[in-house]
Amino acid sequence: MEIVIKKDYDEVSELAAKYMLDVIRNKENAVLGLPTGGTPIRMYNIVVEEYKRKKILFNNIKTFNLDEYIGLSKLNKQSYYYFMNKHLFSYTDIKEENIHTPNGMTKDVLNECINYENKIKAVGSMDILFLGIGQNGHIGFNEPADFFEPYTHKVILKEKTVKSNSRFFEKIEDVPVTAITMGVKTILSAKKIVMLAIGETKADAISKMVNGKITPQLPASILQLHNDVTVIVDENASKYL
Ligand SMILES: O=P(O)(O)OC[C@H]1O[C@](O)(CO)[C@@H](O)[C@@H]1O
Numbered sequence: 001m002e003i004v005i006k007k008d009y010d011e012v013s014e015l016a017a018k019y020m021l022d023v024i025r026n027k028e029n030a031v032l033g034l035p036t037g038g039t040p041i042r043m044y045n046i047v048v049e050e051y052k053r054k055k056i057l058f059n060n061i062k063t064f065n066l067d068e069y070i071g072l073s074k075l076n077k078q079s080y081y082y083f084m085n086k087h088l089f090s091y092t093d094i095k096e097e098n099i100h101t102p103n104g105m106t107k108d109v110l111n112e113c114i115n116y117e118n119k120i121k122a123v124g125s126m127d128i129l130f131l132g133i134g135q136n137g138h139i140g141f142n143e144p145a146d147f148f149e150p151y152t153h154k155v156i157l158k159e160k161t162v163k164s165n166s167r168f169f170e171k172i173e174d175v176p177v178t179a180i181t182m183g184v185k186t187i188l189s190a191k192k193i194v195m196l197a198i199g200e201t202k203a204d205a206i207s208k209m210v211n212g213k214i215t216p217q218l219p220a221s222i223l224q225l226h227n228d229v230t231v232i233v234d235e236n237a238s239k240y241l
Pocket residue numbers: 035036037038039040131132133134135138139140141161165
């Protein structure tokens with residue numbers, strides 16, 4: 001695991017964006033795995049700026065998002081599909097059929113999970129996957145648990161996650177308590193993984209992920225098994241390393 005400590009959010013975002021831009025420049029039909037949350041927003045801004053300077057194209061890029069809330073439609077402002085459009089896709093020439101997020105409105109969640117997993121397998125593998133990390137060490141929506149869930153699955157969100165994500169909603173009761181997420185094997189199947197973490201609230205999870213034992217109680221620790229992971233943190237998130 002390569003750890004890169006940067007001064008602040010801007011520097012973390014610039015390096016993360018560089019990883020994304022390098023992949024897009026070198027492979028016009030690259031497959032990107034993408035996160036939501038507050039952390040990657042500046043990275044997406046930088047990528048959009050580069051697109052606007054006509055330096056990159058998205059027309060053959062395929063994307064797979066890590067997760068989606070169950071019960072929120074694509075038109076819902078809190079859905080992760082909406083988030084991705086707002087921060088990245090709507091500025092680019094990406095084709096709608098190349099954008100993939102789990103369908104949170106499905107009537108058959110199990111079937112949707114299998115379909116999503118198959119769609120990822122069908123493209124071979126993600127060239128690069130970006131991750132944030134929850135304060136409890138979750139990746140995607142893989143919450144601390146007694147065992148690792150390998151493939152795309154339904155998850156019941158932890159109270160801490162619902163509370164933390166309630167900052168994006170009007171009131172906490174509006175936060176969905178279930179979601180569909182890639183599993184840990186899905187995540188590990190990406191050729192390269194780049195994790196971004198900002199702030200002291202992530203420092204404990206980052207330290208356990210890097211130096212602790214591999215355990216489903218800290219899902220991000222599974223990344224120790226991948227041979228090409230870069231973790232980009234600001235000074236605050238590196239506090240316990
Ligand atoms: O970047 P943030 O907002 O701190 O979120 C961290 C993590 O939490 C999630 O938003 C889900 O709770 C993840 O998608 C993300 O990796």
